[in-house]
Amino acid sequence: MPELPEVETICHDISASILKQKITSVVIRNFKLRYPISKTLPKILTGQKIEKVSRLGKYILLKTKTGALIIHLGMSGNLQIKPRDHDLAKHEHVNIILANNLSLCYHDPRRFGAILWTTKDSLKHKLLQNLGPDPLHITANHLFERAKSRRLPIKQFIMNNQIITGIGNIYASEILFAAKIDPLQKANSISLNQCKKLIKEAKRILKLAIKHRGTTISDHKDGKGKEGSFQNKLKVYGKEKIPCGKCRTKLKLIKIAGRSTFFCPSCQAT
DNA sequence: ATTTTCTCCTGCATGC
DNA sequence: TGCATGCAGGAGAAAA
Numbered sequence: 177m178p179e180l181p182e183v184e185t186i187c188h189d190i191s192a193s194i195l196k197q198k199i200t201s202v203v204i205r206n207f208k209l210r211y212p213i214s215k216t217l218p219k220i221l222t223g224q225k226i227e228k229v230s231r232l233g234k235y236i237l238l239k240t241k242t243g244a245l246i247i248h249l250g251m252s253g254n255l256q257i258k259p260r261d262h263d264l265a266k267h268e269h270v271n272i273i274l275a276n277n278l279s280l281c282y283h284d285p286r287r288f289g290a291i292l293w294t295t296k297d298s299l300k301h302k303l304l305q306n307l308g309p310d311p312l313h314i315t316a317n318h319l320f321e322r323a324k325s326r327r328l329p330i331k332q333f334i335m336n337n338q339i340i341t342g343i344g345n346i347y348a349s350e351i352l353f354a355a356k357i358d359p360l361q362k363a364n365s366i367s368l369n370q371c372k373k374l375i376k377e378a379k380r381i382l383k384l385a386i387k388h389r390g391t392t393i394s395d396h397k398d399g400k401g402k403e404g405s406f407q408n409k410l411k412v413y414g415k416e417k418i419p420c421g422k423c424r425t426k427l428k429l430i431k432i433a434g435r436s437t438f439f440c441p442s443c444q445a446t
Numbered sequence: 447a448t449t450t451t452c453t454c455c456t457g458c459a460t461g462c
Numbered sequence: 463t464g465c466a467t468g469c470a471g472g473a474g475a476a477a478a
Contacts (some may be wrong), residue, residue, distance in 0.1 A: 209454095210454065249474085250471090250472090251455090251456095251469080251471055251472055252456095285455075285456050286454085286455045286457085286472095287456080288455065325447085326449090327449090335473095344472070347471095394458080395470090395471070413471095433450075
């Protein structure tokens with residue numbers, strides 16, 4: 177699903193259309209997401225103005241005067257700006273209709289996403305309060321310190337959003353390949369230098385992916401419904417049995433914690 | 447406390 | 463064509 181670059185792209189795209197806009201109505205067609213959508217959400221949101229749009233890891237926050245709407249896109253979700261009277265797409269579960277006659281449309285076939293309202297300081301929300309730092313801001317020392325007590329594979333470690341937010345299955349493989357780190361290497365055996373390299377490559381790859389408006393393998397669409405292009409820049413994800421771009425060794429596909437993991441057994445040898 | 451497994455759901459590719 | 467199977471970009475909860 178949407179990982180950091182995809183969420184960032186969507187967040188950026190929808191901002192211009194919804195910022196400072198008043199919500200005139202909210203339509204919910206399916207309440208059953210990962211957590212049930214609150215029945216009172218339309219009543220809460222109607223009449224409120226969207227004052228700020230921001231991203232926290234893979235979460236999108238729409239702030240109003242009295243609270244924040246927390247949106248997560250799960251595996252297959254997206255948010256698009258459409259005219260108020262657009263043709264309804266399949267799996268379009270929620271519409272937030274604005275005074276400018278545009279509609280913020282939440283679309284999510286697998287319904288692993290979430291839409292939650294909080295009146296507290298949103299950072300204190302249960303789902304957000306324990307999130308790790310954003311990879312675009314994290315330091316190598318921080319990652320190194322956190323890794324010391326963990327012996328799970330480094331790939332699993334960097335996909336844990338309590339450690340570092342925003343890195344999902346695609347970019348985890350890409351980052352570890354670029355940093356020449358074996359995805360199976362235990363987190364507590366990662367050196368400070370490896371952490372530095374990992375973070376450097378994470379920043380480079382995630383920024384580049386944002387520039388390319390994300391990776392569209394099957395689902396990702398930006399805020400206008402268009403596909404990203406970073407799938408054309410991937411070096412290892414989905415490329416098992418294809419020669420490594422650096423050393424020509426055949427890339428390998430293994431499962432780590434049940435997730436497909438792509439790497440070069442030669443470049444990323446421990 | 448950390449790590450592994452299970453779970454939510456639809457759609458698509460594959461094989462019979 | 464139809465049906466069964468397995469897999470897909472996430473991540474919290476339960477189990478180990």
